[in-house]
Amino acid sequence: MAVLIRIPGALRQFTDNARTLEVDLPDGGDVAQLLARVGADNPSLLRRICDERGDLHQHVNMFIGTANVRDCEGLATLVPDGVEVYVLPAVSGG
Amino acid sequence: MTKTMVLIGTRKGLWTATSEDDRQTWTLRGPDLGLNEVAACAIDTRGSSTRLFAGASSSHWGPAMSYSDDLGASWTEPDPAPISFPQETDAALARVWQVTPGPSDRPDLVWAGTEPSALWRSEDRGVSFTLNQGLWDHPHRKEWQPGGGGQALHTILPHPDDSRRMLVAMSTGGVYRTTDDGESWNPANKGIQGSFLPADEFPEYGQCVHKVARHPERPDQLFAQNHGGVYRSDDEGDSWSSIADGLPADFGFNAVVHPHAPGTVYVIPLVADMDRFPPDARIRVYRTRDAGQSWEELAKGLPDDPFYATVMRDGMCADDSATTGIYFGTRSGSVFASADEGESWSEIVSHLPDVLCVRAGRVG
Numbered sequence: 001m002a003v004l005i006r007i008p009g010a011l012r013q014f015t016d017n018a019r020t021l022e023v024d025l026p027d028g029g030d031v032a033q034l035l036a037r038v039g040a041d042n043p044s045l046l047r048r049i050c051d052e053r054g055d056l057h058q059h060v061n062m063f064i065g066t067a068n069v070r071d072c073e074g075l076a077t078l079v080p081d082g083v084e085v086y087v088l089p090a091v092s093g094g
Numbered sequence: 095m096t097k098t099m100v101l102i103g104t105r106k107g108l109w110t111a112t113s114e115d116d117r118q119t120w121t122l123r124g125p126d127l128g129l130n131e132v133a134a135c136a137i138d139t140r141g142s143s144t145r146l147f148a149g150a151s152s153s154h155w156g157p158a159m160s161y162s163d164d165l166g167a168s169w170t171e172p173d174p175a176p177i178s179f180p181q182e183t184d185a186a187l188a189r190v191w192q193v194t195p196g197p198s199d200r201p202d203l204v205w206a207g208t209e210p211s212a213l214w215r216s217e218d219r220g221v222s223f224t225l226n227q228g229l230w231d232h233p234h235r236k237e238w239q240p241g242g243g244g245q246a247l248h249t250i251l252p253h254p255d256d257s258r259r260m261l262v263a264m265s266t267g268g269v270y271r272t273t274d275d276g277e278s279w280n281p282a283n284k285g286i287q288g289s290f291l292p293a294d295e296f297p298e299y300g301q302c303v304h305k306v307a308r309h310p311e312r313p314d315q316l317f318a319q320n321h322g323g324v325y326r327s328d329d330e331g332d333s334w335s336s337i338a339d340g341l342p343a344d345f346g347f348n349a350v351v352h353p354h355a356p357g358t359v360y361v362i363p364l365v366a367d368m369d370r371f372p373p374d375a376r377i378r379v380y381r382t383r384d385a386g387q388s389w390e391e392l393a394k395g396l397p398d399d400p401f402y403a404t405v406m407r408d409g410m411c412a413d414d415s416a417t418t419g420i421y422f423g424t425r426s427g428s429v430f431a432s433a434d435e436g437e438s439w440s441e442i443v444s445h446l447p448d449v450l451c452v453r454a455g456r457v458g
Contacts, residue, residue: 043173043174043175047156047175048152048155049155051156051186052175052179053185053186057154057155059153060154060155089155092153093129
Protein backbone atom coordinates (compact mmCIF):
# COMPACT_ATOMS: atom_id res chain seq x y z
CA MET A 1 0.00 0.00 0.00
CA ALA A 2 1.06 3.60 -0.52
CA VAL A 3 1.29 5.71 2.62
CA LEU A 4 1.20 9.48 2.44
CA ILE A 5 3.44 11.24 4.98
CA ARG A 6 2.96 14.96 5.57
CA ILE A 7 6.25 16.77 6.20
CA PRO A 8 6.48 19.88 8.39
CA GLY A 9 7.99 23.01 6.95
CA ALA A 10 11.16 22.77 8.98
CA LEU A 11 12.02 19.42 7.38
CA ARG A 12 11.22 20.20 3.78
CA GLN A 13 14.83 21.15 3.14
CA PHE A 14 15.36 17.38 3.18
CA THR A 15 12.54 16.62 0.74
CA ASP A 16 13.32 19.15 -1.98
CA ASN A 17 10.54 21.26 -0.48
CA ALA A 18 7.98 18.53 -1.01
CA ARG A 19 5.10 18.75 1.48
CA THR A 20 4.37 15.06 1.29
CA LEU A 21 6.18 11.81 0.74
CA GLU A 22 4.57 8.69 -0.61
CA VAL A 23 6.10 5.51 0.77
CA ASP A 24 5.32 1.92 -0.14
CA LEU A 25 4.60 -0.23 2.88
CA PRO A 26 3.46 -3.85 3.05
CA ASP A 27 -0.09 -4.37 4.30
CA GLY A 28 0.02 -4.69 8.07
CA GLY A 29 3.20 -2.62 8.30
CA ASP A 30 3.94 -0.52 11.36
CA VAL A 31 5.56 2.87 12.05
CA ALA A 32 9.02 1.37 12.50
CA GLN A 33 8.82 -0.23 9.07
CA LEU A 34 7.54 3.00 7.61
CA LEU A 35 10.47 4.95 9.06
CA ALA A 36 12.90 2.35 7.81
CA ARG A 37 11.54 2.87 4.30
CA VAL A 38 11.91 6.63 4.72
CA GLY A 39 15.48 6.26 5.93
CA ALA A 40 16.49 3.97 3.11
CA ASP A 41 15.85 6.74 0.62
CA ASN A 42 16.45 9.74 2.83
CA PRO A 43 18.75 9.20 5.82
CA SER A 44 19.06 12.95 6.44
CA LEU A 45 15.32 13.21 6.97
CA LEU A 46 15.15 10.12 9.12
CA ARG A 47 17.71 11.31 11.61
CA ARG A 48 15.70 14.48 12.21
CA ILE A 49 12.76 12.31 13.17
CA CYS A 50 14.44 9.65 15.27
CA ASP A 51 17.80 8.76 16.76
CA GLU A 52 20.11 5.93 15.75
CA ARG A 53 18.21 3.53 18.00
CA GLY A 54 15.07 4.30 16.07
CA ASP A 55 13.40 6.19 18.91
CA LEU A 56 11.49 9.33 18.03
CA HIS A 57 13.21 12.49 19.17
CA GLN A 58 11.61 13.80 22.33
CA HIS A 59 9.87 16.72 20.69
CA VAL A 60 8.87 15.02 17.45
CA ASN A 61 5.43 13.49 17.19
CA MET A 62 4.00 11.13 14.62
CA PHE A 63 0.31 10.85 14.10
CA ILE A 64 -1.44 8.03 12.27
CA GLY A 65 -4.50 9.92 11.21
CA THR A 66 -5.48 11.61 14.46
CA ALA A 67 -3.73 9.16 16.77
CA ASN A 68 -0.39 10.07 18.33
CA VAL A 69 1.77 6.95 18.17
CA ARG A 70 3.03 7.71 21.69
CA ASP A 71 -0.53 7.08 22.88
CA CYS A 72 -0.78 3.87 20.87
CA GLU A 73 1.86 1.20 20.45
CA GLY A 74 4.74 3.54 19.74
CA LEU A 75 6.76 2.49 16.72
CA ALA A 76 4.84 -0.79 16.68
CA THR A 77 1.63 1.07 15.87
CA LEU A 78 0.11 -0.35 12.72
CA VAL A 79 -0.40 1.90 9.72
CA PRO A 80 -3.80 1.16 8.21
CA ASP A 81 -4.38 1.45 4.50
CA GLY A 82 -5.63 4.86 3.43
CA VAL A 83 -4.58 6.78 6.55
CA GLU A 84 -2.28 9.77 6.29
CA VAL A 85 0.75 10.03 8.53
CA TYR A 86 1.86 13.35 10.03
CA VAL A 87 5.28 14.32 11.37
CA LEU A 88 4.67 17.17 13.78
CA PRO A 89 7.19 19.04 15.91
CA ALA A 90 5.96 19.74 19.41
CA VAL A 91 5.06 23.32 20.20
CA SER A 92 7.87 23.68 22.69
CA GLY A 93 11.03 25.57 23.42
CA GLY A 94 11.81 29.10 24.46
CA MET B 95 45.22 38.88 4.85
CA THR B 96 45.35 37.03 8.14
CA LYS B 97 42.32 37.60 10.32
CA THR B 98 41.49 36.60 13.84
CA MET B 99 38.26 34.69 14.17
CA VAL B 100 36.28 33.85 17.27
CA LEU B 101 33.64 31.16 17.01
CA ILE B 102 30.88 31.73 19.54
CA GLY B 103 28.59 28.79 20.19
CA THR B 104 25.40 29.71 22.00
CA ARG B 105 22.18 28.16 23.17
CA LYS B 106 20.60 29.34 19.92
CA GLY B 107 23.10 29.21 17.13
CA LEU B 108 26.67 30.05 16.22
CA TRP B 109 28.15 33.49 15.65
CA THR B 110 31.55 34.48 14.32
CA ALA B 111 33.47 37.58 15.33
CA THR B 112 36.26 38.56 12.99
CA SER B 113 39.00 41.14 13.33
CA GLU B 114 41.22 42.35 10.52
CA ASP B 115 43.13 44.91 12.57
CA ASP B 116 44.94 42.74 15.11
CA ARG B 117 41.90 42.43 17.39
CA GLN B 118 41.18 46.11 17.80
CA THR B 119 37.74 46.02 16.17
CA TRP B 120 35.42 43.14 15.47
CA THR B 121 32.73 42.30 12.96
CA LEU B 122 29.99 40.01 14.14
CA ARG B 123 28.14 37.65 11.82
CA GLY B 124 25.39 35.17 12.59
CA PRO B 125 23.49 33.33 13.68
CA ASP B 126 24.39 30.21 11.78
CA LEU B 127 22.91 26.80 12.45
CA GLY B 128 19.51 28.22 13.28
CA LEU B 129 18.17 27.61 16.73
CA ASN B 130 20.64 24.85 17.40
CA GLU B 131 22.47 24.70 20.69
CA VAL B 132 26.17 24.75 19.84
CA ALA B 133 28.04 23.16 22.72
CA ALA B 134 31.28 22.48 20.83
CA CYS B 135 33.18 24.26 18.10
CA ALA B 136 36.68 24.22 16.69
CA ILE B 137 38.90 26.07 14.24
CA ASP B 138 41.15 23.67 12.39
CA THR B 139 43.92 25.50 10.55
CA ARG B 140 45.92 22.43 9.62
CA GLY B 141 46.33 21.39 6.04
CA SER B 142 45.70 23.53 3.01
CA SER B 143 42.48 25.19 4.15
CA THR B 144 40.75 26.15 7.36
CA ARG B 145 37.87 23.98 8.47
CA LEU B 146 35.41 25.02 11.16
CA PHE B 147 33.52 22.45 13.21
CA ALA B 148 30.31 22.79 15.18
CA GLY B 149 28.63 20.26 17.38
CA ALA B 150 25.04 21.44 17.25
CA SER B 151 21.85 20.12 18.70
CA SER B 152 18.26 20.97 17.95
CA SER B 153 15.76 20.46 20.73
CA HIS B 154 13.39 19.17 18.06
CA TRP B 155 15.53 17.49 15.44
CA GLY B 156 18.36 16.06 17.47
CA PRO B 157 22.14 16.44 17.48
CA ALA B 158 24.41 16.95 14.51
CA MET B 159 28.03 17.52 13.63
CA SER B 160 28.72 20.06 10.90
CA TYR B 161 31.74 21.62 9.24
CA SER B 162 32.42 24.67 7.13
CA ASP B 163 35.23 25.14 4.61
CA ASP B 164 34.36 28.77 3.84
CA LEU B 165 34.75 30.33 7.30
CA GLY B 166 31.13 29.83 8.20
CA ALA B 167 29.46 31.10 5.05
CA SER B 168 27.94 27.66 4.61
CA TRP B 169 27.81 24.50 6.70
CA THR B 170 27.77 20.87 5.72
CA GLU B 171 26.41 17.99 7.72
CA PRO B 172 27.74 14.85 6.08
CA ASP B 173 25.61 11.85 5.25
CA PRO B 174 25.60 9.46 6.95
CA ALA B 175 25.75 11.21 10.31
CA PRO B 176 29.42 11.69 11.29
CA ILE B 177 28.81 10.48 14.84
CA SER B 178 26.36 7.64 15.30
CA PHE B 179 26.46 5.04 18.03
CA PRO B 180 26.71 1.47 16.72
CA GLN B 181 23.54 -0.54 17.14
CA GLU B 182 25.11 -2.94 19.65
CA THR B 183 25.73 -0.09 22.11
CA ASP B 184 21.99 0.63 22.42
CA ALA B 185 22.99 4.26 22.83
CA ALA B 186 22.10 7.41 20.95
CA LEU B 187 24.06 10.62 20.53
CA ALA B 188 22.68 13.35 22.76
CA ARG B 189 25.27 16.09 22.28
CA VAL B 190 28.75 16.72 20.91
CA TRP B 191 30.73 18.24 23.76
CA GLN B 192 34.16 18.57 22.25
CA VAL B 193 35.93 18.69 18.90
CA THR B 194 39.72 18.47 19.00
CA PRO B 195 41.85 18.62 15.85
CA GLY B 196 44.77 16.21 15.90
CA PRO B 197 48.46 17.02 15.43
CA SER B 198 49.63 19.22 12.60
CA ASP B 199 51.39 16.39 10.81
CA ARG B 200 48.15 14.43 10.61
CA PRO B 201 45.66 16.97 9.27
CA ASP B 202 42.90 14.43 8.72
CA LEU B 203 42.85 13.25 12.35
CA VAL B 204 40.09 14.78 14.48
CA TRP B 205 38.74 13.75 17.87
CA ALA B 206 35.31 14.28 19.35
CA GLY B 207 33.81 13.81 22.80
CA THR B 208 30.13 13.26 23.36
CA GLU B 209 27.22 12.68 25.63
CA PRO B 210 26.84 9.87 26.55
CA SER B 211 30.50 9.80 27.51
CA ALA B 212 32.40 8.50 24.53
CA LEU B 213 35.51 9.29 22.55
CA TRP B 214 35.40 9.34 18.75
CA ARG B 215 38.18 9.35 16.16
CA SER B 216 37.99 10.62 12.61
CA GLU B 217 40.59 9.84 9.97
CA ASP B 218 38.90 11.94 7.28
CA ARG B 219 38.88 15.34 8.95
CA GLY B 220 35.55 15.01 10.66
CA VAL B 221 33.42 13.52 7.92
CA SER B 222 33.03 10.22 9.77
CA PHE B 223 33.99 9.10 13.26
CA THR B 224 34.62 5.74 14.89
CA LEU B 225 33.75 5.00 18.50
CA ASN B 226 36.68 4.26 20.81
CA GLN B 227 35.62 0.85 22.01
CA GLY B 228 38.14 0.61 24.83
CA LEU B 229 36.67 3.52 26.71
CA TRP B 230 33.11 2.62 25.81
CA ASP B 231 33.57 -0.88 27.27
CA HIS B 232 35.26 0.39 30.41
CA PRO B 233 33.90 -1.40 33.50
CA HIS B 234 33.58 1.93 35.31
CA ARG B 235 31.06 3.20 32.78
CA LYS B 236 28.02 2.09 34.73
CA GLU B 237 29.17 4.23 37.66
CA TRP B 238 29.81 7.43 35.72
CA GLN B 239 26.92 9.76 36.37
CA PRO B 240 25.67 12.82 34.53
CA GLY B 241 26.49 16.20 35.99
CA GLY B 242 24.13 19.11 35.72
CA GLY B 243 24.87 19.51 32.02
CA GLY B 244 24.64 15.84 31.17
CA GLN B 245 27.08 12.94 31.01
CA ALA B 246 29.84 14.60 29.05
CA LEU B 247 33.24 13.68 27.76
CA HIS B 248 34.38 17.26 27.43
CA THR B 249 38.17 17.23 27.41
CA ILE B 250 40.47 15.49 24.93
CA LEU B 251 44.21 15.94 25.25
CA PRO B 252 46.28 13.91 22.81
CA HIS B 253 49.90 13.65 23.87
CA PRO B 254 51.91 15.99 21.66
CA ASP B 255 54.85 13.60 21.25
CA ASP B 256 53.40 10.11 21.61
CA SER B 257 50.39 9.22 19.50
CA ARG B 258 49.62 6.23 21.72
CA ARG B 259 49.02 8.40 24.77
CA MET B 260 45.94 10.48 25.45
CA LEU B 261 44.02 11.93 28.37
CA VAL B 262 40.28 12.54 28.50
CA ALA B 263 38.07 13.99 31.21
CA MET B 264 34.38 13.70 31.85
CA SER B 265 31.73 14.93 34.20
CA THR B 266 31.30 12.87 36.14
CA GLY B 267 33.87 10.16 35.87
CA GLY B 268 37.06 12.14 36.12
CA VAL B 269 40.33 11.88 34.24
CA TYR B 270 41.25 8.75 32.27
CA ARG B 271 44.41 7.98 30.34
CA THR B 272 45.48 5.57 27.67
CA THR B 273 49.04 4.65 26.79
CA ASP B 274 48.19 2.07 24.12
CA ASP B 275 46.36 4.12 21.52
CA GLY B 276 42.99 3.82 23.20
CA GLU B 277 42.92 0.06 23.68
CA SER B 278 42.76 0.41 27.46
CA TRP B 279 42.07 3.29 29.83
CA ASN B 280 42.91 3.88 33.47
CA PRO B 281 41.63 6.51 35.87
CA ALA B 282 44.13 9.23 36.75
CA ASN B 283 42.53 11.13 39.62
CA LYS B 284 44.80 10.53 42.60
CA GLY B 285 44.66 13.63 44.75
CA ILE B 286 41.53 15.13 43.19
CA GLN B 287 38.79 15.54 45.72
CA GLY B 288 35.18 14.63 45.11
CA SER B 289 33.77 16.90 47.76
CA PHE B 290 30.21 16.25 46.64
CA LEU B 291 30.55 12.53 47.35
CA PRO B 292 29.03 11.17 50.54
CA ALA B 293 31.98 9.18 51.87
CA ASP B 294 35.20 8.58 49.98
CA GLU B 295 36.34 12.07 49.10
CA PHE B 296 39.38 10.92 47.15
CA PRO B 297 38.00 8.05 45.08
CA GLU B 298 39.84 6.32 42.29
CA TYR B 299 37.31 7.76 39.85
CA GLY B 300 33.97 9.51 39.83
CA GLN B 301 35.22 13.06 40.22
CA CYS B 302 33.51 15.87 38.38
CA VAL B 303 36.48 17.31 36.55
CA HIS B 304 35.31 20.37 34.66
CA LYS B 305 38.30 21.01 32.42
CA VAL B 306 41.92 19.93 31.99
CA ALA B 307 44.60 21.78 30.05
CA ARG B 308 48.24 21.32 29.20
CA HIS B 309 50.95 22.97 27.19
CA PRO B 310 52.41 20.89 24.35
CA GLU B 311 55.97 21.77 25.33
CA ARG B 312 55.42 20.44 28.83
CA PRO B 313 53.18 17.42 28.28
CA ASP B 314 53.60 15.92 31.74
CA GLN B 315 52.22 19.02 33.41
CA LEU B 316 48.44 19.21 33.61
CA PHE B 317 46.05 21.74 35.09
CA ALA B 318 42.54 20.80 36.18
CA GLN B 319 39.58 22.89 37.21
CA ASN B 320 37.47 20.52 39.24
CA HIS B 321 33.96 20.75 40.65
CA GLY B 322 35.62 22.29 43.68
CA GLY B 323 39.37 22.41 43.51
CA VAL B 324 42.06 23.60 41.13
CA TYR B 325 44.89 21.12 40.64
CA ARG B 326 48.20 20.54 38.93
CA SER B 327 49.84 17.30 37.98
CA ASP B 328 53.53 17.11 37.12
CA ASP B 329 53.47 13.46 36.15
CA GLU B 330 50.80 13.34 33.45
CA GLY B 331 48.04 12.59 35.91
CA ASP B 332 49.70 10.02 38.17
CA SER B 333 49.03 12.42 41.03
CA TRP B 334 47.48 15.83 41.53
CA SER B 335 48.10 18.63 44.03
CA SER B 336 45.97 21.63 44.87
CA ILE B 337 47.05 24.96 43.43
CA ALA B 338 43.98 26.80 44.68
CA ASP B 339 45.83 28.92 47.25
CA GLY B 340 45.72 32.49 46.08
CA LEU B 341 42.39 32.16 44.31
CA PRO B 342 39.26 33.70 45.81
CA ALA B 343 37.39 30.43 45.27
CA ASP B 344 38.24 27.00 43.97
CA PHE B 345 35.03 26.34 42.03
CA GLY B 346 34.74 27.10 38.35
CA PHE B 347 34.61 25.54 34.94
CA ASN B 348 37.57 26.82 32.93
CA ALA B 349 41.24 26.09 32.59
CA VAL B 350 43.12 27.56 29.65
CA VAL B 351 46.86 27.30 29.21
CA HIS B 352 48.79 30.06 27.48
CA PRO B 353 49.81 28.70 24.08
CA HIS B 354 53.32 30.19 24.23
CA ALA B 355 54.09 30.01 27.94
CA PRO B 356 54.05 26.69 29.78
CA GLY B 357 52.97 27.27 33.34
CA THR B 358 50.75 30.22 32.51
CA VAL B 359 47.12 29.32 33.06
CA TYR B 360 43.83 31.21 33.22
CA VAL B 361 40.77 30.36 35.31
CA ILE B 362 37.53 32.13 36.22
CA PRO B 363 36.57 31.42 39.84
CA LEU B 364 33.00 31.05 41.05
CA VAL B 365 32.09 31.07 44.72
CA ALA B 366 31.01 27.44 45.13
CA ASP B 367 28.93 24.70 43.60
CA MET B 368 25.90 25.87 45.53
CA ASP B 369 26.71 29.52 44.88
CA ARG B 370 27.63 29.75 41.24
CA PHE B 371 28.36 33.42 40.97
CA PRO B 372 31.64 35.32 40.62
CA PRO B 373 33.09 36.23 44.04
CA ASP B 374 31.75 39.58 45.22
CA ALA B 375 29.62 39.60 42.05
CA ARG B 376 32.63 40.76 40.01
CA ILE B 377 33.58 38.78 36.92
CA ARG B 378 37.34 38.34 37.04
CA VAL B 379 39.97 36.24 35.33
CA TYR B 380 42.84 34.85 37.37
CA ARG B 381 46.21 34.06 35.88
CA THR B 382 49.18 32.15 37.17
CA ARG B 383 52.57 32.47 35.52
CA ASP B 384 54.30 29.98 37.78
CA ALA B 385 52.15 26.88 37.35
CA GLY B 386 49.85 27.72 40.21
CA GLN B 387 52.25 28.85 42.92
CA SER B 388 50.69 32.30 42.77
CA TRP B 389 47.71 33.94 41.10
CA GLU B 390 46.95 37.46 39.97
CA GLU B 391 43.57 39.02 39.36
CA LEU B 392 42.99 40.40 35.86
CA ALA B 393 40.32 43.06 36.00
CA LYS B 394 41.23 45.98 33.75
CA GLY B 395 38.32 46.61 31.44
CA LEU B 396 36.01 44.04 33.01
CA PRO B 397 32.73 45.28 34.51
CA ASP B 398 32.78 46.58 38.05
CA ASP B 399 29.02 46.43 38.21
CA PRO B 400 27.45 43.42 39.90
CA PHE B 401 27.85 40.52 37.50
CA TYR B 402 26.05 37.25 38.08
CA ALA B 403 26.57 35.37 34.84
CA THR B 404 28.92 32.41 34.68
CA VAL B 405 31.26 31.04 32.04
CA MET B 406 30.75 27.49 30.82
CA ARG B 407 33.56 24.96 30.65
CA ASP B 408 34.39 25.67 27.01
CA GLY B 409 33.52 29.33 27.28
CA MET B 410 37.14 30.48 27.56
CA CYS B 411 39.97 30.05 25.08
CA ALA B 412 43.20 31.53 23.75
CA ASP B 413 44.18 32.44 20.22
CA ASP B 414 47.49 31.63 18.54
CA SER B 415 48.74 35.14 17.89
CA ALA B 416 52.28 36.12 18.83
CA THR B 417 50.81 38.21 21.63
CA THR B 418 48.17 35.84 22.81
CA GLY B 419 44.54 36.83 22.94
CA ILE B 420 42.28 35.44 25.64
CA TYR B 421 38.51 35.27 25.27
CA PHE B 422 35.55 34.29 27.38
CA GLY B 423 31.83 34.23 26.73
CA THR B 424 29.18 34.42 29.42
CA ARG B 425 25.75 32.97 29.95
CA SER B 426 24.48 36.53 29.70
CA GLY B 427 25.50 36.61 26.04
CA SER B 428 28.65 38.69 26.19
CA VAL B 429 32.10 37.92 24.87
CA PHE B 430 35.09 39.62 26.47
CA ALA B 431 38.46 39.69 24.74
CA SER B 432 41.99 40.58 25.68
CA ALA B 433 44.59 41.18 22.98
CA ASP B 434 47.40 41.42 25.52
CA GLU B 435 47.38 38.10 27.33
CA GLY B 436 44.74 39.18 29.82
CA GLU B 437 46.22 42.49 30.94
CA SER B 438 43.21 44.42 29.65
CA TRP B 439 39.78 43.45 28.41
CA SER B 440 36.95 44.76 26.31
CA GLU B 441 33.48 43.50 25.61
CA ILE B 442 33.45 42.69 21.91
CA VAL B 443 29.98 41.15 21.70
CA SER B 444 26.84 41.74 23.75
CA HIS B 445 23.29 40.45 24.00
CA LEU B 446 23.70 37.06 22.37
CA PRO B 447 21.95 34.00 23.73
CA ASP B 448 23.90 32.35 26.53
CA VAL B 449 27.37 31.45 25.32
CA LEU B 450 28.36 27.80 25.62
CA CYS B 451 31.73 27.72 23.89
CA VAL B 452 34.29 29.97 22.22
CA ARG B 453 37.29 29.16 20.06
CA ALA B 454 39.70 31.63 18.50
CA GLY B 455 42.44 31.50 15.93
CA ARG B 456 44.09 33.19 13.01
CA VAL B 457 42.62 32.27 9.67
CA GLY B 458 43.77 33.06 6.15
